[in-house]
Amino acid sequence: MTPTPSRAVALYGTEEQVPPPRLLTAGPLSAELEAGNLRDIRFAGAEVLRAVSYIVRDKDWGTYSPTLDALEVQQEPDRFVVTYRARVAEPGQAFAYEARIEGRADGTLTFTGSGAAETPFLTNRTGFVILHPIAGVAGGPVTLTHVDGRQVEGRFPDLIDPVQPMMDLRALEHVSPEGHRVHCLMEGDTFEMEDQRNWTDASYKTYVRPLALPWPYELEPGARLEQKITLRITGAAGAATRAEGVTLDLGREAGRMPALGMGLDPGDAAAALTCADPLRALGPAHLLCHHDPRRGHDRASLQAQLDVAQALGAEPWLEAVIAATDDAGAEAEVTALGATVAGLGAPFATVLLSPAPDLKCTLPGSVWPEAPDAAALAQVARQAFPGARLGGGMFSYFTELNRKRPPVDALDLVSFTTSAMVHAGDDRSVMESLEALPAIARSAAEIARPLPFAVGPSAMGMRANPYGAAPKDNPDNIRQAMNFNDPRQRGLLGAAWTLGALAQFATGGAEAVALGAPVGAFGAVHVPTRFPQPWYDDHGGLYPLFHPLRGLARLRGQPLRRVDSSDPARVLGLAVGTPGETEIWLANLTADPVRLHLPQGARQMACLSAAEFAEAAEDPGFLDRLAPVPDAGISLDAYSVLRLLGAF
Numbered sequence: 001m002t003p004t005p006s007r008a009v010a011l012y013g014t015e016e017q018v019p020p021p022r023l024l025t026a027g028p029l030s031a032e033l034e035a036g037n038l039r040d041i042r043f044a045g046a047e048v049l050r051a052v053s054y055i056v057r058d059k060d061w062g063t064y065s066p067t068l069d070a071l072e073v074q075q076e077p078d079r080f081v082v083t084y085r086a087r088v089a090e091p092g093q094a095f096a097y098e099a100r101i102e103g104r105a106d107g108t109l110t111f112t113g114s115g116a117a118e119t120p121f122l123t124n125r126t127g128f129v130i131l132h133p134i135a136g137v138a139g140g141p142v143t144l145t146h147v148d149g150r151q152v153e154g155r156f157p158d159l160i161d162p163v164q165p166m167m168d169l170r171a172l173e174h175v176s177p178e179g180h181r182v183h184c185l186m187e188g189d190t191f192e193m194e195d196q197r198n199w200t201d202a203s204y205k206t207y208v209r210p211l212a213l214p215w216p217y218e219l220e221p222g223a224r225l226e227q228k229i230t231l232r233i234t235g236a237a238g239a240a241t242r243a244e245g246v247t248l249d250l251g252r253e254a255g256r257m258p259a260l261g262m263g264l265d266p267g268d269a270a271a272a273l274t275c276a277d278p279l280r281a282l283g284p285a286h287l288l289c290h291h292d293p294r295r296g297h298d299r300a301s302l303q304a305q306l307d308v309a310q311a312l313g314a315e316p317w318l319e320a321v322i323a324a325t326d327d328a329g330a331e332a333e334v335t336a337l338g339a340t341v342a343g344l345g346a347p348f349a350t351v352l353l354s355p356a357p358d359l360k361c362t363l364p365g366s367v368w369p370e371a372p373d374a375a376a377l378a379q380v381a382r383q384a385f386p387g388a389r390l391g392g393g394m395f396s397y398f399t400e401l402n403r404k405r406p407p408v409d410a411l412d413l414v415s416f417t418t419s420a421m422v423h424a425g426d427d428r429s430v431m432e433s434l435e436a437l438p439a440i441a442r443s444a445a446e447i448a449r450p451l452p453f454a455v456g457p458s459a460m461g462m463r464a465n466p467y468g469a470a471p472k473d474n475p476d477n478i479r480q481a482m483n484f485n486d487p488r489q490r491g492l493l494g495a496a497w498t499l500g501a502l503a504q505f506a507t508g509g510a511e512a513v514a515l516g517a518p519v520g521a522f523g524a525v526h527v528p529t530r531f532p533q534p535w536y537d538d539h540g541g542l543y544p545l546f547h548p549l550r551g552l553a554r555l556r557g558q559p560l561r562r563v564d565s566s567d568p569a570r571v572l573g574l575a576v577g578t579p580g581e582t583e584i585w586l587a588n589l590t591a592d593p594v595r596l597h598l599p600q601g602a603r604q605m606a607c608l609s610a611a612e613f614a615e616a617a618e619d620p621g622f623l624d625r626l627a628p629v630p631d632a633g634i635s636l637d638a639y640s641v642l643r644l645l646g647a648f
Helices: 007-012 266-273 274-280 299-312 327-343 374-384 399-402 429-448 491-507 547-554 610-618
Strands: 022-026 029-034 036-044 046-057 066-077 079-090 095-104 106-118 122-125 125-132 141-146 151-155 164-174 181-187 191-195 206-207 218-219 226-236 243-257 259-264 287-291 315-322 350-355 389-397 413-418 453-458 513-514 559-565 573-578 581-588 596-597 602-608 634-636 641-646
Touching: 007 429, 007 610, 022 066, 022 079, 022 095, 029 095, 036 106, 046 106, 046 181, 066 596, 095 122, 125 181, 125 226, 125 287, 151 259, 164 206, 181 206, 181 399, 191 226, 226 287, 243 573, 243 581, 259 266, 259 299, 259 453, 259 547, 266 274, 266 641, 274 299, 274 513, 274 547, 287 299, 287 327, 299 327, 315 327, 327 350, 327 374, 350 374, 350 399, 374 389, 374 573, 389 399, 389 429, 399 413, 399 429, 399 610, 413 429, 491 559, 491 573, 491 641, 513 581, 547 581, 547 641, 559 610, 602 610, 602 634
Parallel strands: 243 596, 259 287, 259 513, 287 315, 315 350, 350 389, 389 413, 413 453, 453 513
Antiparallel strands: 022 029, 029 036, 036 046, 046 125, 066 079, 079 095, 095 106, 106 226, 122 218, 125 206, 141 151, 141 164, 164 181, 164 191, 181 226, 191 206, 243 559, 559 573, 573 581, 581 641, 596 634, 602 641
16 A cells, blocks of 8 residues: 655655644734734734734745744733744855834834845845735725825726836835724835736735836845834734634536646656546646747657647647747748648647747836737737637736737637745635636726637746746746646645635636646656655556646536635635535645535535555546535535536
């Protein structure tokens, strides 16, 4: 019998231990202290801010992990005070700072940061970042105080804003969903806001130093940065409470279950063929075959990917990067690629094209790099790929799609990808990213109108980095932002996130969703790799996310309904099928067990939790093993996936 992995590996794919945050309280005010910064700031139990952080970023927008020293915490019933020293460093440069945090029972919170570079220090951002929640806030009113003292009335964006919705800021004030008035004063520099839902963060971010200023910029040794955030919370609203369990009901109809696909890198084609049997059982509807001539891809690499698609029974889609940056060169390149594809038998029913410059970010206010005209490129593609459905958009993230809109009149389909760890890599931030996906779906539908939109290939990790040289290789198998190979892809957390992402995009109207890859860093099935895969390197098998992908891929085209969760931050899902025979798929998005209150009609169930990890890794049909729903109800363990059948 295959041994069961440790609970840490089953849940997260890594033995890395993460210290729990420290809860700070001052009467009704509370916050969690995590690595010197504040998260989950609440008043009378209700969230008022998602985070206040003092961060230091490198020239590629990566965030340093500071080394803390002399940390002291004073905790009294009506007051807390935190002080510490911190330092970040890499070969050739270092920056040190001191912080002081104070919270009072009257709803006042201050966070002061004072620091200086020890050497010339190159950075894209150093200073405070404030995260405002989106639930109950999106589309709502806010009072802005500008640096010159002017006050104006505004609104938090509803559809996702491609540029900064609020600039030249000194203070913001809004009313929380629970009725608390939240006033945030930001001193020491000019602040502005971006809509972080662009990157699937569940927040609006107010940050230091306008993006219109040059970056990266150099901090001179000894020159001090002095900044301060003051939060004042007022209002006599009642205390927020969380129910013991989560109640689930079937919501409104949401169209049809979309086609579920995967993405394939040519470098993984040979390994994918070694796993053809379980991957065929997974049943992806389509396989995005990647082609980038800058990486040496050619006819042979296309054929290798087509062989995988045929072995899996998946429809091949072409995802082609166009390297030429001028119109004439791009026309010649697309024409030549069309001839190559015709020589392979014209197997691609859908062709997606992207100019190479669009794979990198262009910040608001920056000069767009030279690139071929998108509409002209589409016209050439019509001739090069006759009969194929033509897609455009971005192979990078929704952010780039939102900032550079495709010529929908020249296309048949609009596409983009997502990643859950552009800005943060901790478990909570990864799961919170699911909150932003409905807004991304609504915004993408508006951009694509009247065309359909497709998502992917998407995953928790980053397959490419539009904001720097490359994603992080992660040889130490840890949680961190911008990971290429993230350990949680192989854990139950990865399965829960995948099901949550699929539920949000499916009910959000996506025509097709591609999540992950057959094998590799974003894979569903284990193969040997250059990075560590605890337990799997000894036993092999299927990753937990294989099972919800397989189960839902089989339901393509069936009627789709939302599942209304009383607490979607804890349990998320979707329902597929007819009223007489419906499948409900649910995921626990947290590290704690959750008691479920199910709708009437549930008859049978199958569950994948840490206890069944080893069995599920060996059996593609594991979630076909149905059992009666127990009369005592269901408690869903950490990051577990549940399949329910019944007449709902």
